[in-house]
Amino acid sequence: MTLVRALRDPASTAALDGDGWTALIAMARAEQMAGTLARRVTGIAKPPAADCLLTATLASAEQGRIAALWEAEAAHRVLALLGVPVVLLKGTAYVAAGLQAGQGRSIGDLDILVPRASLDAVEAALLAAGWEWVKPDPYDDAYYRHWMHELPPLIHRERDRMIDVHHTILPLTARITPDIDAMIDDSVTLGNGLRVLSREDMVLHSVAHLFADGDLAGGLRNLWDIHCLLKEVETSALMARARHHGLEREAARAMRLAQALYSPSEVEKPVSPLTLADRLYRRRLLARDGWGRATRPLTRLAFYIRSHWLRMPPLMLARHLWTKWRKAGPA
Amino acid sequence: MKHVHRVRIGPVGFRIGSDWRAPIAQIADLYRDYPAPNDGVADYNVRLFAARPWRRWLRPAITLGGDFTLPDAVPMPLDWGVLAAEMAMNLQLALGERRYLLLHASAVERDGRALLMTGVSGAGKSTLAALLATRGWRLMGDEFALLDPATGLVHAFPRLVSLKNASVGVMQAAAPAARFGPLLASTPKGDLRHMVPDATAIVRMDQPARPALILFPSFGFDPATRPLPQSEAFVRLTQASTNYTALGEAGFDALTHLVRAVPSRAIDYPDTDAALEMVEAEWSAL
Numbered sequence: 092m093t094l095v096r097a098l099r100d101p102a103s104t105a106a107l108d109g110d111g112w113t114a115l116i117a118m119a120r121a122e123q124m125a126g127t128l129a130r131r132v133t134g135i136a137k138p139p140a141a142d143c144l145l146t147a148t149l150a151s152a153e154q155g156r157i158a159a160l161w162e163a164e165a166a167h168r169v170l171a172l173l174g175v176p177v178v179l180l181k182g183t184a185y186v187a188a189g190l191q192a193g194q195g196r197s198i199g200d201l202d203i204l205v206p207r208a209s210l211d212a213v214e215a216a217l218l219a220a221g222w223e224w225v226k227p228d229p230y231d232d233a234y235y236r237h238w239m240h241e242l243p244p245l246i247h248r249e250r251d252r253m254i255d256v257h258h259t260i261l262p263l264t265a266r267i268t269p270d271i272d273a274m275i276d277d278s279v280t281l282g283n284g285l286r287v288l289s290r291e292d293m294v295l296h297s298v299a300h301l302f303a304d305g306d307l308a309g310g311l312r313n314l315w316d317i318h319c320l321l322k323e324v325e326t327s328a329l330m331a332r333a334r335h336h337g338l339e340r341e342a343a344r345a346m347r348l349a350q351a352l353y354s355p356s357e358v359e360k361p362v363s364p365l366t367l368a369d370r371l372y373r374r375r376l377l378a379r380d381g382w383g384r385a386t387r388p389l390t391r392l393a394f395y396i397r398s399h400w401l402r403m404p405p406l407m408l409a410r411h412l413w414t415k416w417r418k419a420g421p422a
Numbered sequence: 423m424k425h426v427h428r429v430r431i432g433p434v435g436f437r438i439g440s441d442w443r444a445p446i447a448q449i450a451d452l453y454r455d456y457p458a459p460n461d462g463v464a465d466y467n468v469r470l471f472a473a474r475p476w477r478r479w480l481r482p483a484i485t486l487g488g489d490f491t492l493p494d495a496v497p498m499p500l501d502w503g504v505l506a507a508e509m510a511m512n513l514q515l516a517l518g519e520r521r522y523l524l525l526h527a528s529a530v531e532r533d534g535r536a537l538l539m540t541g542v543s544g545a546g547k548s549t550l551a552a553l554l555a556t557r558g559w560r561l562m563g564d565e566f567a568l569l570d571p572a573t574g575l576v577h578a579f580p581r582l583v584s585l586k587n588a589s590v591g592v593m594q595a596a597a598p599a600a601r602f603g604p605l606l607a608s609t610p611k612g613d614l615r616h617m618v619p620d621a622t623a624i625v626r627m628d629q630p631a632r633p634a635l636i637l638f639p640s641f642g643f644d645p646a647t648r649p650l651p652q653s654e655a656f657v658r659l660t661q662a663s664t665n666y667t668a669l670g671e672a673g674f675d676a677l678t679h680l681v682r683a684v685p686s687r688a689i690d691y692p693d694t695d696a697a698l699e700m701v702e703a704e705w706s707a708l
Contacts, residue, residue, distance in 0.1 A: 109462015138461035
C-alpha cells in the first residue's frame with residue numbers, strides 16, 4: 092500500500108524517514124516500478140540519499156527508453172520490407188507515442204502485433220536477421236504455435252533482447268476473443284512507419300492482459316498503465332469498444348480498481364464502488380511487503396490457478412498439466 | 423525480516439535481512455566500524471532466507487535474495503552466512519548499480535592516485551591489494567572499483583577482503599593484527615576467509631581517487647610486463663564491467679576517458695614477492 096499511496100499522492104512521501112524510503116524503493120523495484128516512482132516524486136522534498144538513488148533510477152529508465160526505441164527501430168528495419176503493418180504494444184508503444192504511461196516505465200521485451208496471415212513471413216525475416224529461438228522444447232514450441240496469441244519468444248543473437256511477435260492479444264484458447272482485425276485496422280501510424288493501437292484499444296489490450304490472462308504478477312504496473320491511459324480516452328467510447336471486443340466486464344473492473352488504487356480522492360470520472368471480487372483482486376495486487384517480498388501465498392495460488400482456468404478449457408488444461416508434469420518428472 | 427543489519431560501504435548503503443540470527447551477528451561484528459547508510463536510506467536490500475519454511479531449522483540452507491536477483495541461485499549452508507551476505511551484496515551492485523561504472527577490479531591508493539588491478543579469478547588481485555595495504559597503500563576495495571562517469575574519479579568500496587586458499591595464510595602472516603571472519607572450508611571457491619580492511623581503509627572510504635595506473639596481473643608465469651594498447655585495455659575492461667552495457671553512452675564515455683587518460687600494463691608474475699616489486703616498479707616509473 093505504501094507504494095500505491097506514493098504513486099497516487101507523491102506529496103505523502105514527505106512523511107517518510109530513511110526506513111520508509113528504503114521500503115518504498117524495495118517495493119517499487121519488486122514491482123518493476125522504480126522508474127515510475129522516481130518520475131512521480133521528482134521535485135518532492137526527500138532525504139538527499141533517496142534523491143540521489145532516484146536520480147540514478149531515472150537515468151536508468153531513460154537509458155531503457157532509448158534501448159527500447161532502438162530495438163523497435165531494429166525490428167522495423169527488418170519488417171518494413173515485408174510491407175505488413177507492425178503495431179508496437181505495451182511499454183515500447185507508450186514511450187514511442189510519448190504517453191504518460193511510458194514515463195519512467197521499465198521495458199523488458201519488445202512486443203509487436205502483426206496480422207496472423209503474415210506470421211510466417213515475419214518469423215522468417217526475423218530469423219534471417221539475427222533473432223533465434225529461446226525455447227528448444229518441441230512441446231512448448233508446438234503449444235505456442237497452436238494455441239497461443241504469440242510466436243514462441245525470439246532473442247537477438249547480438250543485442251540479447253527478446254521479441255514477442257503477437258498475432259492477437261489473448262490466447263486462442265481463452266473464452267474471450269477480441270476483434271483483432273479491427274484492432275490492426277484502427278491502429279495509428281507514428282510517422283516513422285511503426286504503428287500503435289488506437290487509444291481505446293491500447294487500454295483494452297492492457298485490460299485484457301491484466302484481467303483476462305495471467306495471474307496478476309506485475310499487476311500494479313499494468314494497472315498504473317491503465318490508470319494513465321484512461322486519461323487519454325472518453326469513457327463512453329471505451330466502453331463501446333470494450334463491448335465490441337467482449338471485454339466489457341474486464342474494462343469496468345479495470346476502471347474501478349484503477350480509481351480505487353491510483354486516483355486521488357477528488358473524483359474525475361465517477362465509477363461504481365468495488366465489488367466483492369474487486370476486493371480479491373485488490374488483495375492480490377497489494378501482496379508485497381517492505382522488503383519487496385511476495386506475501387499472501389494462498390491468494391497468489393488462487394490467482395495462479397485462475398490464470399490457467401481462463402486460458403484453457405478444462406480438458407485441455409488437464410492434458411497440458413499432465414504433459415508438463417511428466418516432463419518435469421525424472422527423465 | 424527477523425534479523426537486520428544496516429551498513430554503508432563506500433557510497434553504497436545496504437539493508438541486510440536474514441531469517442537467522444547468526445549471519446547477521448557475524449556481519450554486524452565484522453562491519454562494526456562502518457557507518458549506517460546515509461540518511462538511513464539503503465541503496466540495496468539483501469535477503470538471506472529459507473526457501474521453504476522448514477529449511478529454517480531442518481538442514482538450514484540460505485537462499486540469496488534482494489532487489490535484483492539471478493534465476494537459479496543455489497542455496498548455501500548456514501555456516502557460510504558471511505559468504506552469502508557478501509555475495510548477495512556484490513550481486514545487488516553488479517546487477518543494479520547505475521551511478522558508477524563498475525569495474526571488477528581491486529583498487530589501492532597512494533598520494534590521492536589510484537592503482538586498479540583487474541583480471542580473472544585467481545589472478546591475485548585481492549591478495550595483491552591486501553598486501554599493498556600492509557605496505558603504505560590505502561585499500562579501496564578488492565572486488566569493485568566504482569568509476570564516476572561525471573568526474574572520472576574512482577570511489578572506494580572497501581567491503582570485507584575475500585581471501586582464498588593459500589592467500590589466507592599469506593595475509594594472516596602479513597597482517598597479524600587484522601580481524602578475520604570464520605574459515606569457510608570447501609566452498610565452490612575453495613577455502614575462504616574474510617578479512618576486515620584496516621582502519622585507514624574504513625576511515626577514508628569516502629575519499630575518491632584519480633586513477634593513475636591499470637594493471638592486468640597473471641599469476642604463475644615468469645616475470646614479464648607489457649604495455650597494453652588502449653583498444654585492448656578498453657575491450658578487457660568492458661568484459662570486467664558488470665554494468666557497462668546497462669549504462670549505455672555514459673559507460674562508453676567513462677571507459678574511453680579512462681583508458682585514454684591512464685596507462686595499462688599486463689604483468690606476469692611467479693609469486694607475490696615478485697609481484698609486489700613489479701607493481702612498485704611500474705608505479706615509480708609513472
